[in-house]
Amino acid sequence: MKKMYNSYVANFRGLSREIWLLSLVTFINRAGAMVIPFLSLYLVNVEGFTLPQVGWIMSCFGLGSLAGTYIGGKLTDTIGFYKVILMSLFLGGIGFVLLQFINTFYGFCIGIFILTLMTDAGRPAIFVAADTYSKPGNITRCIALIRLAINLGFSIGPLVGGLIIANLNYTSLFWIDGLSCMMAALGVFVLLQPKKQKNTITEKTTLVKEGVPPYLNKLFILFFVIMIANSLAFVQYFSVMPIYYEQVHFLSEDVIGWLLFINGATIVVFEMPLISWLDRKQISKTMATFWGILCLGLSFLVLNLTSWSGILVVAMLLMTFGEMIGFPFSNALALEMAPKGRKGSYMGLYSMSFSFAHLIGHNGGMNLVNSVGYFNTWTVFSGFLLIIALLTIWLYFRLKKSQVGKV
Template sequence: MLSIVMLINRSGSMVLPFLGVYMTDHLKFSLENTGIVLSFYGIGSVLGSWLGGFLTDKFGEYYIQSWSLFLSAPIFIIMPFFSSVDMMALLIFLQSAISDTFRPANSVAITKYARPENLTKAFSLNRMAINLGFSIGPALGGILSGISYNFLFVVNGIGAVTAGIIYVIFFRRRNKIFREKKKLEPTKTIEKTVTKSPYKDYPFLLYSFLCAVFAVCFFQFFNTIPLFYKDVAKLDQSTIGFILGYSGFIIVLLEMPLVSLAERVLKIPQILSIGIIMSGVSYLLLLFGSNIPLLLLSMSILSIAEIWVLPFMSTVTALRAERGNKGAYMGLNGIAFSFSFIFTPFLGTYVVSHFGFDSLWIGSFAILMVTAFLIFWITKKMIK
């Protein structure tokens, strides 16, 4: 049911891939101003990830997920009424901060309801729901934005409210039962006081930094790749939406089989490093042209890379955490990914503006190769 809620919520998440196009095409922002505004999404995401981890450990994942879903909807609704750089930056910051308190709480809920031996598969199932939502969302978003960008924001708000209502209906009683059970186990609360802080876990801090470096390169998916499709490949919004939606379809189709295969034949450090290398290769392919078959091949490789990186990164975080600080660990790792939303739009648009798309793809490939080696080393050390 957590995955169904995520599916409904993410099916409405069609604004993010089109924010860059919306601001350059509809609001007539410059590329650099667009990058700066999108960076405020990352700043809000950092705050939301930290706050979500802190509040989840304090109040429980049920309340944080509920309030995050309901409070993010009004901001989506009012966003089309503002067209200045300052107001867009403020609204995107607020929306991101509220929405991203959801992520650590959702990850903790997965660790609560999933059996330990099925943890990676549980994260994969949840991500499969996210990607099915993203395959629906951008495709629908491309169609709606061709009619009016306002529809994007309205549907996002409706999606968040719908997901919130379903979540509360299904999990309110289960959360109450769980809290009553905890009251009957007073001795276990003593154990929770002896827990390490993720901010003093130095191997995990390095691991999270490397996750952030990977994410800065990977999440060009939401920013510079749509701009590349529009400005270089000369695709219309509907085609852009369908290519982005194709990525979600590939992940939904292949994630569970590929995760199961990887778990049988490889160890986590190997899986992560192979996935990161594949991400670099997917960007390198964009040097050789912008025709549709090449774009689909690049997106296919990037999608398979995502399958072999993101769920296993969450698994490493969950395994590293202890009983009383899962929210803090998930929050810190979420912050690492959130930093990418600060730097990716600004760095990506800056490099494109001054050096061109080819320099961006070559630089991303080089950084990802180094990251693959380092994350193999630190993950192997942490798991050992």
């Protein structure tokens, strides 16, 4: 046990003070975003919207994420990550506070779009900051620490949010979310000093770009489609699933918070050791993606096997292990498929897969449940993911034939 602990801690030694502070700020921000997991419940229970209406509102969430990530990346290159992070946190905090005063369908569509645009504009800036503040050779570990902070925040946030709703009300969440974002902005302003982006020696030579752009790479487009499909199912756990917990299993918001806590806590404790072990086993990145998709599919399938509420924990653990195995290796596979000089454009397209899933997935899931019910919806998603898993195996053999690294 001590050896495992020392091995786990060793992954984060030697990181700069700024990286730790950046991770702390990220944790405060993500822990404060406790409205998001309960947003669908709030829209149904408090505002009285129908499931299809909630689906359209969540599509605006995805559209805002897509626009915010794109604009944030452009602004980061123009005015620097420091200002983008500050503006994203502060304006996002104001947005959370103001959201509670909206009570019309179209108002929520616009409000959610603007709020998500502001909050997600900071995502590219965070990782540019990680690159800037990292020491030579440890950028991967810096990003791992920030990812751990994000997941720890997402595990604690829903837990605290559920307790607040159970003991106070939904309105309190908006104030806490808004103030926590502003606190995170203050933390960036006070603790992190602006620093110029790493500027390697500018060479007069033109950067040679190998291969083709991502949208002309047929295998990468296939991989991109697989990632969108996987994410379409994954986002159901953060919109449709909380409503399912309440309407079918009659769980209160605080218990739902504990269920969501399982996801983040499991990732924080087990992801780094699991990924390190799989990496030592030299597992194929494509096959790791396959196993991640399969676990997610099984998480939907088991929900139809019994009415026992304990199956919700089993499903959450299956989804979590699918996330832990699938997402890190699919990210690495995207980098591996990107030719020299085009990694930015390839990773940009890869990152957009999750935004597209937000745009389509929540709406599709809500309308599917409204039309055919939860049992049939989970059957559709489990069968859909089985097809996507088989498609991933086909990608594996196609990549193996083209000899793209450790596919």
